[in-house]
Amino acid sequence: MASSFERYQKRRLVFSYVSVIISITLVLFLLGSLGIVVIKSKTVADQFKEKVVLTVYFKDTAKEVEIKQLEKSLALADYTKSSVFVSKEAAAEAHSEEIGENFMDFLGYNPLQNSIDVYLKADYVSPTKTKEISDEIAAKDFVDEVTYDQSLITLLSDNIKKITFWVLVISAVFTVIAVLLINSSIRLSVYAKRFTIKTMQMVGATKRFIRRPFVWRSVRLGILGALLALIGMAVILYYLNETFPEFSLLDDKVLIGALFLGIFLLGVLITWVSTFIATQRFLNLRTDELYY
Incomplete structure (x- = not known):
């Protein structure tokens, strides 16, 4: 028992x-x-954040050495994930392929600008930090404007x-x-x-x-x-x-x-x-x- x-x-x-x-x-x-x-x-x-692109457009009067210097400084910046220079010719070719016809045949000239697409690191993709970076780049004399999707970043x-x-x-x-x-x-x-x-x-x-x-x-x-x-x-x-x-x-x-x-x-x-x-x-x- x-x-x-x-x-x-x-x-x-x-x-x-x-x-x-x-x-x-x-x-x-x-x-x-x-x-x-x-x-x-x-x-x-x-x-998702690192797919947001900040595009820097240059004035037509911008010198090649100025563009190269900015391209190099952006590539080395702490906030940059990657950067790509897009010439006005490459931009025109891509736009023509997108719309299916050569728009320059109608205009007679290329209205597009040289640009650099900057992809930021995720930690810098916020309404405040992105605006600070944008304002810093746009302050340069040879830069025409800096654009990015502000509403998307906020969302x-x-x-x-x-x-x-x-x-x-x-x-x-x-x-x-x-x-x-x-x-x-x-x-x-x-x-x-x-x-x-x-x-x-x-x-x-x-x-x-x-x-x-x-x-x-x-x-x-x-x-x-x-x-x-x-x-x-x-x-x-x-x-x-x-x-x-x-x-x-x-x-x-x-x-x-x-x-x-x-x-x-x-x-x-x-x-x-x-x-x-x-x-x-x-x-x-x-x-x-x-x-x-």
């Missing part, structure tokens, strides 16, 4: 450990997946701020849920050993001595759950990268590595803190309170 009861207790204990591992794995996997979305949302937003900035805000809110909510779920699972596993805890305490064991094996056991469960979650994330990342290569999911290796490390440490930290609090609670209970 006693051995049957012991087997039953062991099965309950194993089940509680398995439930803790499953809870940790699922919650950390969801958090990690959300982290990937956060990382790639910034990458996608940056790609991009506003939408990215909104998306970032809600992603952070959802991330915070998921983090709280993760902590609560993992904490609940660990408390249940510690609850199953509450009488053992109190018995050890009654025979003179210190709180630290009693708490240590529970903490380390939970940390090991946290490590196992975190590793399973990371394996799941790696599989999903590989599959999505093979299916949608245009997203370049594996390009941000440093950020992806930091995310994996963060998920692993989060699993360890939550299990450690949750077990510490749970064992401390049962250590502080009176014997008659263990039955409630």
Whole structure:
């Protein structure tokens, strides 16, 4: 009879450990997946921003050396992702191909101007910074005007701020849920050993001595759950990268590595803190309170 009861207790204990591992794995996997979305949302937003072009048009009186100097300074500027010089002849040819006929045959001359298309780095694509760059370039005597889609930049900035805000809110909510779920699972596993805890305490064991094996056991469960979650994330990342290569999911290796490390440490930290609090609670209970 006693051995049957012991087997039953062991099965309950194993089940509680398995439930803790499953809870940790699922919650950390969801958090990690959300982290990937956060990382790639910034990458996608940056790609959209870096497609915005700032075009510098030169006066017909601009000297070739002035154009070359500005082209070189723009290429070396901190805010420049890339720059392309477009001669008035190349612009006319492209425009003729676009409309399907040579417009210069009607006009008798080429009304277009030499220009430089400047693609800015994502961090500089904002209404304020882009205007500052535009005004700085337009102040040069040989520059006729600087044009860019101001409404598009404003729209991009506003939408990215909104998306970032809600992603952070959802991330915070998921983090709280993760902590609560993992904490609940660990408390249940510690609850199953509450009488053992109190018995050890009654025979003179210190709180630290009693708490240590529970903490380390939970940390090991946290490590196992975190590793399973990371394996799941790696599989999903590989599959999505093979299916949608245009997203370049594996390009941000440093950020992806930091995310994996963060998920692993989060699993360890939550299990450690949750077990510490749970064992401390049962250590502080009176014997008659263990039955409630």
